[in-house]
Amino acid sequence: MKPTDITNPEYFHKVVDCQYACPAHTNVPEYIRLILHENYTQAYMINWVSNVFPGILGRVCDRPCEPACRRVRVENEPVAICRLKRVASDNRDEVQPLLFRAPKKKNGKRVALIGAGPASLTVARDLAALGYELDLFDDQPVAGGFIRSQIPSFRLPEEVLNTELNYILDMGGITTHFNTYVSDIRDIMDKGYDAIFVGTGAPRGRDLPGLPGRKEGDKKIHVGIEWLAAVVFQHVEKVGKRVLVLGGGNTAMDCCRTARRLGGEDVKVIVRSPMAEMKASEWEIEDAVKEDIPIIDNHVPLEFVVENGTLIGMRFQKVKPEYDQSGKRSLVPTGEDPVMLECDEVLLAIGQQNAFPFIDESSGIEFNDWGLPVLDPVTLQSSIPNIFFGGDSAFGPGNIIIAVAHGHNAAISIDLLCQSKDTHDRPEPKVTLAGQKLGFHDWIYDSQITEDERQIVPTVEKAKTLRDRLVEVELGFPVYTGKTEAKRCLNCDVQTVFDYGLCIECDACVDVCPTSCINFIENDEEEALREKLIVPARNLDEDLYVSEILPTGRVMVKDENVCLHCGMCAERCPTAAWDMIKYSYKSPIAGDS
Amino acid sequence: MSYERPKFRHPEAQKNKLGYTRKAYEGAISTLCAGCGHDSIVSSIITAFFEMSIEPHKVAKLSGIGCSSKTPAYFLGRSHGFNSVHGRMPSVATGANMANKDLIYLGVSGDGDTASIGMGQFAHVVRRNLNMIYIVMNNGCYGLTKGQDSATADKGSKSRKGAPVSFESIDLCELAILLGADFVARGFSGDKKQLLPMLKAAISHKGMAFVDVISPCVTFNNAPTSTKSYSWVRDHMEATATFDFIPLQQEILTEYDHGSTIPVSLHDGSVITLHKREDKEIITNKKDAINSLEEAKARDQILTGILYLKPDSEDFHDINQTTDTPLNQLTEKELCPGDEVLQAFNDSMR
Ligand SMILES: Cc1cc2nc3c(=O)[nH]c(=O)nc-3n(C[C@H](O)[C@H](O)[C@H](O)COP(=O)(O)OP(=O)(O)OC[C@H]3O[C@@H](n4cnc5c(N)ncnc54)[C@H](O)[C@@H]3O)c2cc1C
Ligand SMILES: Cc1ncc(C[n+]2csc(CCOP(=O)(O)OP(=O)(O)O)c2C)c(N)n1
Ligand code: SF4
Ligand code: SF4
Ligand code: SF4
Ligand SMILES: [Mg+2]
Numbered sequence A: 001m002k003p004t005d006i007t008n009p010e011y012f013h014k015v016v017d018c019q020y021a022c023p024a025h026t027n028v029p030e031y032i033r034l035i036l037h038e039n040y041t042q043a044y045m046i047n048w049v050s051n052v053f054p055g056i057l058g059r060v061c062d063r064p065c066e067p068a069c070r071r072v073r074v075e076n077e078p079v080a081i082c083r084l085k086r087v088a089s090d091n092r093d094e095v096q097p098l099l100f101r102a103p104k105k106k107n108g109k110r111v112a113l114i115g116a117g118p119a120s121l122t123v124a125r126d127l128a129a130l131g132y133e134l135d136l137f138d139d140q141p142v143a144g145g146f147i148r149s150q151i152p153s154f155r156l157p158e159e160v161l162n163t164e165l166n167y168i169l170d171m172g173g174i175t176t177h178f179n180t181y182v183s184d185i186r187d188i189m190d191k192g193y194d195a196i197f198v199g200t201g202a203p204r205g206r207d208l209p210g211l212p213g214r215k216e217g218d219k220k221i222h223v224g225i226e227w228l229a230a231v232v233f234q235h236v237e238k239v240g241k242r243v244l245v246l247g248g249g250n251t252a253m254d255c256c257r258t259a260r261r262l263g264g265e266d267v268k269v270i271v272r273s274p275m276a277e278m279k280a281s282e283w284e285i286e287d288a289v290k291e292d293i294p295i296i297d298n299h300v301p302l303e304f305v306v307e308n309g310t311l312i313g314m315r316f317q318k319v320k321p322e323y324d325q326s327g328k329r330s331l332v333p334t335g336e337d338p339v340m341l342e343c344d345e346v347l348l349a350i351g352q353q354n355a356f357p358f359i360d361e362s363s364g365i366e367f368n369d370w371g372l373p374v375l376d377p378v379t380l381q382s383s384i385p386n387i388f389f390g391g392d393s394a395f396g397p398g399n400i401i402i403a404v405a406h407g408h409n410a411a412i413s414i415d416l417l418c419q420s421k422d423t424h425d426r427p428e429p430k431v432t433l434a435g436q437k438l439g440f441h442d443w444i445y446d447s448q449i450t451e452d453e454r455q456i457v458p459t460v461e462k463a464k465t466l467r468d469r470l471v472e473v474e475l476g477f478p479v480y481t482g483k484t485e486a487k488r489c490l491n492c493d494v495q496t497v498f499d500y501g502l503c504i505e506c507d508a509c510v511d512v513c514p515t516s517c518i519n520f521i522e523n524d525e526e527e528a529l530r531e532k533l534i535v536p537a538r539n540l541d542e543d544l545y546v547s548e549i550l551p552t553g554r555v556m557v558k559d560e561n562v563c564l565h566c567g568m569c570a571e572r573c574p575t576a577a578w579d580m581i582k583y584s585y586k587s588p589i590a591g592d593s
Numbered sequence B: 001m002s003y004e005r006p007k008f009r010h011p012e013a014q015k016n017k018l019g020y021t022r023k024a025y026e027g028a029i030s031t032l033c034a035g036c037g038h039d040s041i042v043s044s045i046i047t048a049f050f051e052m053s054i055e056p057h058k059v060a061k062l063s064g065i066g067c068s069s070k071t072p073a074y075f076l077g078r079s080h081g082f083n084s085v086h087g088r089m090p091s092v093a094t095g096a097n098m099a100n101k102d103l104i105y106l107g108v109s110g111d112g113d114t115a116s117i118g119m120g121q122f123a124h125v126v127r128r129n130l131n132m133i134y135i136v137m138n139n140g141c142y143g144l145t146k147g148q149d150s151a152t153a154d155k156g157s158k159s160r161k162g163a164p165v166s167f168e169s170i171d172l173c174e175l176a177i178l179l180g181a182d183f184v185a186r187g188f189s190g191d192k193k194q195l196l197p198m199l200k201a202a203i204s205h206k207g208m209a210f211v212d213v214i215s216p217c218v219t220f221n222n223a224p225t226s227t228k229s230y231s232w233v234r235d236h237m238e239a240t241a242t243f244d245f246i247p248l249q250q251e252i253l254t255e256y257d258h259g260s261t262i263p264v265s266l267h268d269g270s271v272i273t274l275h276k277r278e279d280k281e282i283i284t285n286k287k288d289a290i291n292s293l294e295e296a297k298a299r300d301q302i303l304t305g306i307l308y309l310k311p312d313s314e315d316f317h318d319i320n321q322t323t324d325t326p327l328n329q330l331t332e333k334e335l336c337p338g339d340e341v342l343q344a345f346n347d348s349m350r
Helices: A009-015 A017-021 A028-036 A040-051 A054-060 A081-091 A118-128 A158-169 A185-189 A224-232 A250-261 A282-290 A400-418 A462-467 A479-487 A508-512 A526-532 A568-572 B037-051 B067-074 B089-099 B111-115 B119-127 B172-178 B192-204 B230-236 B286-298 B316-320 B339-349
Strands: A110-114 A133-137 A174-177 A195-198 A221-223 A242-246 A266-270 A299-307 A310-323 A329-333 A339-342 A345-348 A387-389 A430-435 A437-439 A494-498 A518-521 A544-546 A555-559 A578-586 B059-063 B080-083 B104-110 B132-138 B183-188 B208-214 B237-239 B242-246 B261-265 B271-275 B302-309
Touching: A009 A017, A009 A578, A017 A028, A028 A040, A028 A081, A028 A479, A040 A054, A040 A081, A054 A081, A054 A158, A054 A400, A081 A479, A110 A118, A110 A185, A118 A133, A118 A158, A118 A195, A118 A400, A158 A174, A185 A195, A195 A400, A221 A224, A224 A250, A224 A345, A242 A250, A250 A266, A250 A282, A250 A345, A250 A462, A310 A345, A387 A400, A494 A555, A508 A518, A508 A568, A508 B037, A518 A526, A526 A544, A568 A578, B037 B067, B037 B132, B037 B192, B037 B208, B059 B067, B059 B089, B067 B080, B067 B104, B067 B111, B067 B132, B089 B104, B089 B119, B089 B132, B089 B316, B104 B111, B111 B119, B111 B132, B111 B172, B119 B132, B119 B172, B119 B208, B132 B192, B172 B183, B172 B208, B172 B286, B172 B302, B183 B192, B192 B208, B192 B242, B192 B302, B230 B237, B286 B302
Parallel strands: A110 A133, A110 A195, A133 A174, A195 A387, A221 A345, A242 A266, A242 A345, B059 B080, B059 B104, B104 B132, B132 B208, B183 B208, B237 B302
Antiparallel strands: A299 A310, A310 A329, A310 A339, A430 A578, A494 A578, A518 A555, A544 A555, B183 B302, B242 B271, B261 B271
């Protein structure tokens, strides 16, 4: 293998697993350390700059960082990265003075944003700060998009939502046009904006139009996302006692838990496929089960049963999964009689689709076979160069943090376009290195590795929360527990940096490394080398760090996979060939050079 | 500064035949200087016992005084141990071995502990062929007391601040051969590839297995002018015949050309195969062994490897015809066999 080029910012970036997995690349270890030092405001600000909605995301983020967390590879559970974000948010001081503000002097460029969900709001924040004038259109009476209309208040209180949306809406430079449905995008195109951003989401819930009884039972059959929005906007305040929720995703989990709060006593979730293949996050399923909601899997709907004009239940075919040679799964009827499940109401949470009724061919915007806009994946530009897409409207239903990442990206593109620059010539991430030596073998960062297990977030008593859909279930970590959790972080951004010129090959680092990461070995091709290490390096997602050739002709090879960043190698190194260096990576935002 | 090693280990760490990972063979965190050669030897000892699937409670660690003699704290944390006074490890090892021959005795000493204050003890324990592994972590100085020249420091060698050594050095391997040891080897802490099979062979050998491991003291004796420094040893190391250690029960897979390879079976059934070098006879003969050592020295080389080997020697128990049963397992019945036996014994003495 060739020696690793650690000057390439991507190398160490990848070692910080959580930050790398986060679509917005939030500097997780840095804010976790700040929590440890009770500097909540700064911890909040690191988040705010990067992911725009720390209080919101600290409660409802899909947290792609957690399954990626290094801790999962050495013990059972990841660091509670998401809930620590909430700790920063809960304990912060007034941040108003620290937030971005729109300059008085505008830059003369005007941008229209269609949809007021997280994607558009991120674009708005990034561009307003640079002096852009922004027009924000949304058909709802308030901002937030799906964060407001879909995510129930018992997971995300309205107050938290409003505070963080207002941080953006109050910056200046943003003119809101609520209750304004854009029925034809050409109306906006004709207004001479320098750029248009489409952040209209994936608004259509899938139905079962062909299933017998659908029409007859219509009054008691609802499309999940429409029903959730109706609950938020108080058009629906009650549900029948017995409710069936169809679907295995997060929408189904929100539907069933909301139903439990609106009078549903016997609420069941019915899933076509096996439980293990459910799309919903593990923790959302857990929360539903805790609220006495059984999940019945391997049941395919056959018909809505309607008697005398009222829905009385649904019939299902029991199935079992069978896998062919290529591993493809099909659901095969078990041969048992259909199962009748009685109910008063049905909520359909079986999928979400994109829809662009306000864009037709004459606009010149091209769509692919899946009904999604044709986009440049780097710039998010559509076939019309000054029209951009982001969030769920760009590549189909995703989540908030993906929408935020798109927002940052689109804002960069728009800013480059408005300055007549090449939209592909993008600003670089900002990388800084900081030595961690405090004294002789003493580190600035807390290098001790705790064995504490993941801390549990306390919740409000079940009976209380089920009575009122506005009561938030989770209480958040108390300060003390938050610190215990923060200590579990392995500081993956404090990098082990090797200087082959100083190494005397005494093996001290090899001997002390608890997780057998370090090897001194004859060089070889990567595949062979991986097998020859003390513990073979079989996690191909994690890189090998290879040094230049040492005096004995060998090379140092470090498998980054389960390095604990404990600093023991550097402590035991007599010549400081190993050093612990904090590597900070900040994704670019619009206006960065 | 870390006072504890993190508890997490590689989740895919190998297990040995007993189902243990290497962790079961570790000890407390080392308090030696960073980069001390002794730590590398410790690591090789851990690996050897782990890979040989020896139950930790079947081992007794014995040592004297010195940085080297501290190291038993850093390996085999679940074995028996006795840290004796300076230079007296051999007496304690002898006593323990006499009381219970079922344990594996691993003595750890330093060049000061052995070649100075413990010289007499060393000479006699070798001479008695006690069944033990005797490791000297040889750094040519008294590390613990701040690096004074030891009796193994080579004449003319210069430590960090010191003047050139003015006395002749003692070659413990040569001495061990002369005193009757049947397994004598020399390794280097910086060469685990050679050290590991050497330690395994020593563990398998019955009788005195003497292993001198050159182990740089990074703090006091690692100047390039010292003949016990990492750089000097690397530049002047010369291996005797190379060798493989093939434990009992493992098939010998490689086909050896019998002209150049000699397999030597050890007491426990494992085999050492010595690969003959073109210019040299294999060292299974005392005179050749000593000659080779002297010749290498004349060329300013340090000869490493298994220097002399004669398997199946009679150990101290065999020679003395002492009991096979550990003393703590002998009951009154065996110890006081009765009047008749006593009478017969007395009669035999008349
Ligand atoms: C039930 C449910 C629960 C969810 N829970 C989570 C969660 O816990 N965590 C998470 O990360 N994600 C969650 N999501 C997904 C998340 O809400 C979305 O991925 C995210 O909101 C997408 O943001 P966006 O900016 O692309 O669009 P949206 O948030 O969908 O906002 C689009 C806005 O545009 C408006 N609009 C659309 N067309 C027009 C038009 N022509 N004119 C004017 N306005 C228009 C819409 O009314 C809407 O207000 C959930 C989704 C659902 C359905
Ligand atoms: C009876 C006695 N005399 C002297 C000492 C002082 N002393 C402690 S360690 C040591 C020498 C250790 O040298 P060595 O065995 O080579 O060990 P190293 O520290 O070099 O590994 C001496 C002289 C002592 N502890 N006890
Ligand atoms: S241990 Fe900390 S820095 Fe490492 S991946 Fe997990 S949260 Fe991120
Ligand atoms: S920091 Fe060094 S000693 Fe600690 S786990 Fe990583 S490589 Fe091993
Ligand atoms: S003084 Fe020398 S022998 Fe003792 S621990 Fe330090 S380096 Fe090792
Ligand atoms: Mg010494």
